[in-house]
Amino acid sequence: MPALYVMIPIAIIIVALAIWLFFWAVDSGQYDDMDGPAHSILFDDEDPQHRAGVDQAAGKPHDQDAPRG
Amino acid sequence: MCCPGCQAVAEAIVSGGLESYYQHRSETSINPDALPNALSDELTLYDRSDVQQAFVQHSGALASTCLLIEGISCAACGWLIEKHLGELGGVGAANLNLSNHRLYLSWDDSQLPLSQIIQTLRRIGYAAHPYQADQAVEQLAQENRRALRQLGVAGMLWMQVMMASMATWPEFNLDLSSDLDRILRWVSLFLTTPIVFYCCGDFFKGALRDLRTRHLTMDVSVSLAIGGAYVAGIWSTVTQQGELYFDAVGMFALFLLAGRYLERRARERTAAATAQLVSLLPASCLRLDKQGQSQRILLSELQLGEQILVPPGALLPADGRILSGQSSIDESLLTGEYLPLPRQVGDQVTAGTLNVEGPLTVVVEALGNDTRLSAIVRLLERAQAEKPRLAQLADQVAQWFLLIVLVTAAGVGLVWWQLDPDRAFWIVLALLVATCPCALSLATPTALTAATGSLHKLGLLLTRGHVLDGLNQIDTVIFDKTGTLSEGRLTLREVQPLGEDSPEHCLGLAAALENRSEHPIARAFGRAPWAAEQVTSQPGLGLEGVVNGQRLRIGQAAFVAALSNTPTPAIPGNQGQWLLLGDERAPLAWLVLDDRLRSDAPALLEACRERGWQILLLSGDSSPMVAQVAAELGISDARSGLTPADKLAALQQLHNQGRRVLMLGDGVNDVPVLAAADISVAMGSATDLAKTSADAVLLSNRLDSLVQALALARRTRRIIVENLTWACLYNGLILPFAALGWVTPIWAALGMSLSSLLVVLNALRLTRTPAVAHAPAQTA
Numbered sequence: 001m002p003a004l005y006v007m008i009p010i011a012i013i014i015v016a017l018a019i020w021l022f023f024w025a026v027d028s029g030q031y032d033d034m035d036g037p038a039h040s041i042l043f044d045d046e047d048p049q050h051r052a053g054v055d056q057a058a059g060k061p062h063d064q065d066a067p068r069g
Numbered sequence: 070m071c072c073p074g075c076q077a078v079a080e081a082i083v084s085g086g087l088e089s090y091y092q093h094r095s096e097t098s099i100n101p102d103a104l105p106n107a108l109s110d111e112l113t114l115y116d117r118s119d120v121q122q123a124f125v126q127h128s129g130a131l132a133s134t135c136l137l138i139e140g141i142s143c144a145a146c147g148w149l150i151e152k153h154l155g156e157l158g159g160v161g162a163a164n165l166n167l168s169n170h171r172l173y174l175s176w177d178d179s180q181l182p183l184s185q186i187i188q189t190l191r192r193i194g195y196a197a198h199p200y201q202a203d204q205a206v207e208q209l210a211q212e213n214r215r216a217l218r219q220l221g222v223a224g225m226l227w228m229q230v231m232m233a234s235m236a237t238w239p240e241f242n243l244d245l246s247s248d249l250d251r252i253l254r255w256v257s258l259f260l261t262t263p264i265v266f267y268c269c270g271d272f273f274k275g276a277l278r279d280l281r282t283r284h285l286t287m288d289v290s291v292s293l294a295i296g297g298a299y300v301a302g303i304w305s306t307v308t309q310q311g312e313l314y315f316d317a318v319g320m321f322a323l324f325l326l327a328g329r330y331l332e333r334r335a336r337e338r339t340a341a342a343t344a345q346l347v348s349l350l351p352a353s354c355l356r357l358d359k360q361g362q363s364q365r366i367l368l369s370e371l372q373l374g375e376q377i378l379v380p381p382g383a384l385l386p387a388d389g390r391i392l393s394g395q396s397s398i399d400e401s402l403l404t405g406e407y408l409p410l411p412r413q414v415g416d417q418v419t420a421g422t423l424n425v426e427g428p429l430t431v432v433v434e435a436l437g438n439d440t441r442l443s444a445i446v447r448l449l450e451r452a453q454a455e456k457p458r459l460a461q462l463a464d465q466v467a468q469w470f471l472l473i474v475l476v477t478a479a480g481v482g483l484v485w486w487q488l489d490p491d492r493a494f495w496i497v498l499a500l501l502v503a504t505c506p507c508a509l510s511l512a513t514p515t516a517l518t519a520a521t522g523s524l525h526k527l528g529l530l531l532t533r534g535h536v537l538d539g540l541n542q543i544d545t546v547i548f549d550k551t552g553t554l555s556e557g558r559l560t561l562r563e564v565q566p567l568g569e570d571s572p573e574h575c576l577g578l579a580a581a582l583e584n585r586s587e588h589p590i591a592r593a594f595g596r597a598p599w600a601a602e603q604v605t606s607q608p609g610l611g612l613e614g615v616v617n618g619q620r621l622r623i624g625q626a627a628f629v630a631a632l633s634n635t636p637t638p639a640i641p642g643n644q645g646q647w648l649l650l651g652d653e654r655a656p657l658a659w660l661v662l663d664d665r666l667r668s669d670a671p672a673l674l675e676a677c678r679e680r681g682w683q684i685l686l687l688s689g690d691s692s693p694m695v696a697q698v699a700a701e702l703g704i705s706d707a708r709s710g711l712t713p714a715d716k717l718a719a720l721q722q723l724h725n726q727g728r729r730v731l732m733l734g735d736g737v738n739d740v741p742v743l744a745a746a747d748i749s750v751a752m753g754s755a756t757d758l759a760k761t762s763a764d765a766v767l768l769s770n771r772l773d774s775l776v777q778a779l780a781l782a783r784r785t786r787r788i789i790v791e792n793l794t795w796a797c798l799y800n801g802l803i804l805p806f807a808a809l810g811w812v813t814p815i816w817a818a819l820g821m822s823l824s825s826l827l828v829v830l831n832a833l834r835l836t837r838t839p840a841v842a843h844a845p846a847q848t849a
Contacts, residue, residue: 022221033166
């Protein structure tokens with residue numbers, strides 16, 4: 001069981017880190033709007049950066065994949 | 070396209086490359102025509118730096134502000150606004166919060182004036198107002214974040230505590246050395262301490278407050294269980310013996326905080342949507358100087374005795390007397406009168422009413438707190454203080470529950486003290502933990518949260534917590550007429566041709582003329598098949614114009630008859646507003662406009678009667694329309710011509726008879742009664758003041774949603790009772806085992822989580838309501 005002597009402090013440190021991260025997220029307003037972000041992914045199709053990413057992933061810059069919607 | 074406004078909006082959207090708004094929008098957005106008319110010179114007021122000072126912050130080249138957006142109906146609106154603004158040069162960032170409809174905006178002041186941004190928003194169909202967070206809203210946001218932090222901390226720490234403390238339980242204890250056992254106990258104590266002091270602080274505070282006022286509530290019960298388990302845990306950690314209940318503390322805290330957080334969230338959303346604009350008066354007005362030139366100023370700059378110009382379609386900013394001009398004034402929000410009343414030189418006018426027809430010059434006689442409008446607001450404050458509190462079922466149960474547990478614990482403790490003094494303490498503790506009212510305190514919040522969500526889908530927003538529980542105690546219902554049982558606006562009832570033309574043809578001619586008019590009556594006529602030319606308006610009399618080469622007049626009988634030099638025909642009825650249509654040869658038709666009953670009003674009345682409620686109709690309208698509505702709906706007790714104070718007195722009389730009253734209304738004259746009624750529902754089209762003083766807002770404006778809400782309230786009540794019964798049953802079952810000393814921490818934890826899960830799942834059944842709503846015959 002000697003491993004526990006190391007694991008327990010590490011666990012506590014990780015929890016402390018997680019709580020700090022969570023507080024930061026709450027304070028920076030990430031949880032203030034619970035409805036909007038859920039819908040925002042729907043609009044990514046038209047985002048030029050998203051388009052560019054899709055094209056890049058397909059390996060072809062101007063393929064037939066683009067005008068579908 | 071229904072109107073040129075929509076056409077313009079659609080063009081703006083498509084030319085902006087934003088067509089996907091139409092793909093993703095889930096609800097049709099409101100008609101831009103319904104928004105207040107854009108007054109560009111009012112908007113330029115927002116560019117004045119002394120005006121901006123209140124709501125704009127500057128940092129470097131960028132200015133930032135928060136605007137409140139009206140007219141958002143779904144997520145696509147948010148996307149459209151952000152995209153559209155992002156494409157304007159000079160806008161740094163535009164973020165719309167869909168929950169509370171606030172737009173956080175930063176832009177370059179020197180490139181782009183604020184008024185232009187607001188105008189751009191108007192063009193795509195949204196009205197924006199500068200938003201200043203008041204203290205209450207700010208505090209609410211703070212509390213929200215704190216509640217979320219407490220929930221998060223409780224969740225994360227509880228998992229760690231569970232690992233540490235479960236390892237010490239005999240069921241899981243493989244070969245723990247005594248050193249490690251001690252370390253694990255101290256670790257779980259270390260991790261539990263923040264849960265108790267940081268996360269559960271509110272429970273202890275609440276318990277203390279309730280004990281001071283001699284009440285045994287859920288908070289007392291909860292604090293006792295958490296506090297007891299924690300103190301015993303410290304004891305057992307220090308002495309190295311006895312059972313560890315730290316994980317129960319964490320689980321309990323997490324479940325309770327989650328329940329309360331969800332309930333808060335559900336109500337919050339609705340509160341944010343309604344508690345927005347409590348402004349009944351326009352922000353600016355047109356002041357006339359000595360030379361008769363008008364200048365737009367802020368309302369706060371207006372002084373007594375000054376002259377103002379009120380154009381048709383504008384709200385009166387102050388009480389005053391008419392100096393010149395002739396018009397009719399729509400006072401329906403203040404008095405419940407559904408027809409605009411004619412007003413001429415020398416007549417008194419009231420702040421907050423709508424000038425319908427012609428421009429008026431008014432001398433200001435009362436401002437701000439001295440107006441009739443604010444007298445009603447003061448009445449509202451008095452009424453709020455008198456609002457009775459409906460007893461909450463859960464608190465009543467908690468009281469008995471706690472008494473029984475305490476008495477049993479004392480009894481069991483005494484008996485064990487005689488038998489085995491060493492074990493007595495641990496058995497009493499196990500009993501307190503095992504019977505801790507986790508499921509009991511989750512029973513109500515989960516059911517209310519689920520039901521609030523379902524009601525939201527039906528279009529009924531609950532802004533205060535007692536509505537669902539309280540709807541079951543109601544025995545009297547008060548309705549307002551104008552805008553509540555009736556639509557609150559004029560609609561065409563009938564066309565009576567006088568000549569040979571068909572009613573449709575006459576209506577078409579009338580619509581062609583009226584389509585050129587700004588008058589609110591004009592909307593009742595719908596779309597015109599032809600276009601009218603040379604339309605001129607005679608305030609107080611009617612319209613004249615040429616349709617298909619035919620010269621026509623519509624309006625007052627004498628005015629129309631004068632065109633053809635025929636005798637003025639007598640008005641054939643007395644209800645509603647009669648307009649005559651005529652050409653150069655003869656009068657053509659009578660058109661009757663009237664305020665129509667909502668089509669679903671009879672269904673609501675039926676539902677109320679079915680419940681055996683006493684039904685009252687209290688209206689400020691003094692016209693015979695009240696008696697007619699009452700007769701049509703079968704309401705025996707209808708009173709008309711009541712002032713706000715009269716309505717409040719009627720309510721107080723009912724309260725003195727021990728009645729529990731539900732009030733449905735919309736106007737400013739209903740506001741005091743809405744505030745004082747046990748439960749009040751404001752229509753979605755109501756004034757902001759009415760919405761904020763009501764307990765619920767019927768956003769959909771459909772009375773049949775209210776019928777469904779009544780049914781849902783019943784089901785919610787049943788679910789709450791089921792939940793409470795189950796929670797008590799579980800606690801009652803485990804009580805004898807705990808008293809016998811058979812309950813160890815593992816059984817307490819298992820029982821607690823299983824009973825809580827059951828309660829939550831039971832409550833989730835309430836979320837299925839909208840499916841039932843489509844098939845009313847089916848009973849759930």
